Amino acid sequence: MTTTLDRLTEKAGAPAFGQDALIVCDSLVRIYQADGIEVQALQGLDLLVDEGELVAIVGASGSGKSTLLAVLSGLDVPTAGRVRVGPWDLMAMTPAQRVAYRREMVGFVWQQTARNLVPYLTATENVALPLALAGTARRERTARATQLLDLLGVGYCADRRPGQLSGGEQQRVAIGVALANSPRVVFADEPTGELDTATSHEVLECLRLVNRELGTTVVVVTHDPGVSEHVQRTVAIRDGRTSSEVVRRTQTRDDGTEHVVAEEFAMLDRAGRVQLPQEYREALELSGRVRLALEESHVSVWPDRPRIQPRTASDEAVPESTGSSRQEGTR
Ligand SMILES: Nc1ncnc2c1ncn2[C@@H]1O[C@H](COP(=O)(O)OP(=O)(O)OP(=O)(O)O)[C@@H](O)[C@H]1O
Numbered sequence: 143m144t145t146t147l148d149r150l151t152e153k154a155g156a157p158a159f160g161q162d163a164l165i166v167c168d169s170l171v172r173i174y175q176a177d178g179i180e181v182q183a184l185q186g187l188d189l190l191v192d193e194g195e196l197v198a199i200v201g202a203s204g205s206g207k208s209t210l211l212a213v214l215s216g217l218d219v220p221t222a223g224r225v226r227v228g229p230w231d232l233m234a235m236t237p238a239q240r241v242a243y244r245r246e247m248v249g250f251v252w253q254q255t256a257r258n259l260v261p262y263l264t265a266t267e268n269v270a271l272p273l274a275l276a277g278t279a280r281r282e283r284t285a286r287a288t289q290l291l292d293l294l295g296v297g298y299c300a301d302r303r304p305g306q307l308s309g310g311e312q313q314r315v316a317i318g319v320a321l322a323n324s325p326r327v328v329f330a331d332e333p334t335g336e337l338d339t340a341t342s343h344e345v346l347e348c349l350r351l352v353n354r355e356l357g358t359t360v361v362v363v364t365h366d367p368g369v370s371e372h373v374q375r376t377v378a379i380r381d382g383r384t385s386s387e388v389v390r391r392t393q394t395r396d397d398g399t400e401h402v403v404a405e406e407f408a409m410l411d412r413a414g415r416v417q418l419p420q421e422y423r424e425a426l427e428l429s430g431r432v433r434l435a436l437e438e439s440h441v442s443v444w445p446d447r448p449r450i451q452p453r454t455a456s457d458e459a460v461p462e463s464t465g466s467s468r469q470e471g472t473r
């Protein structure tokens with residue numbers, strides 16, 4: 143017989159949400175107050191990223207992407223929820239720990255090329271700068287900077303200042319700066335926002351190379367609709383929540399040849415919520431009250447209109463309610 147204590151012990155032994163993930167965002171809420179108006183930039187966002195992943199985050203303007211990255215990079219503190227990166231609990235860091243976290247654990251690349259690089263330093267000096275702040279000896283700094291610039295395909299830019307580099311070269315040097323202290327994670331917020339399509343693809347390929355060659359976990363926010371071709375996983379954010387994911391997998395055909403398939407998934411959050419795409423809602427005029435029906439292998443969603451009624455797996459009956467059913471008096 144299971145006692146209450148058994149059940150509690152069992153519960154305590156259950157793995158916590160995202161226990162094995164490198165990055166855990168659990169029901170993140172960020173509310174901004176501006177001129178007495180409340181803006182909910184993050185509305186209970188859940189996200190897990192494993193060590194070694196390369197994840198793209200996409201979403202309409204204002205959906206909360208930069209807010210999320212500001213939280214993950216330790217620049218901003220969420221209003222509620224839980225956020226952990228590796229061993230760091232980002233809700234409970236002291237200012238000194240915040241500085242250490244930003245120096246040792248993570249690197250950043252921003253959209254504005256000017257924000258990433260110091261204009262009067264050469265590419266090598268820019269990459270060496272974070273190492274100087276960390277107290278690394280000069281010779282070692284220069285060697286590491288040279289090695290990184292070579293890896294990123296911009297070794298020929300070593301002695302040039304940012305003003306003498308193209309936008310794409312600047313962003314590749316910026317990736318070098320982000321990698322200087324060998325962080326476990328690199329966050330990039332629209333690193334290709336100011337670049338044309340071809341250059342943008344080069345920079346995304348560069349992030350892929352970093353992920354593959356150095357094993358660095360990369361989270362990149364982008365507007366580039368072609369991004370899902372460069373990454374295994376694309377997470378879409380809508381209204382401050384993760385709403386869907388595109389996962390790319392390599393499959394082997396019967397004849398042994400390989401091909402890549404991309405599949406889109408909706409995200410079911412921990413409270414059981416799922417966002418229906420707008421086009422689905424519009425096509426069937428779904429709004430407000432809908433009926434849910436449990437089928438043998440899936441759940442269906444029906445509009446609340448007469449004559450459109452779900453067929454359940456067992457019979458033709460309409461489900462009474464999707465919540466707890468209550469007996470009404472008979473007439
Ligand atoms: N400091 C702030 N004060 C008040 N509101 C803010 C602040 N920063 C962001 N917001 C609001 O929060 C919401 C999310 O903003 P965020 O910058 O995260 O969006 P985004 O997805 O990065 O958009 P974009 O694609 O345009 O960069 C927006 O409605 C924005 O106006």
Ligand SMILES: [Mg+2]
Nearest residue numbers: 207208209331
């Ligand atoms: Mg943004």
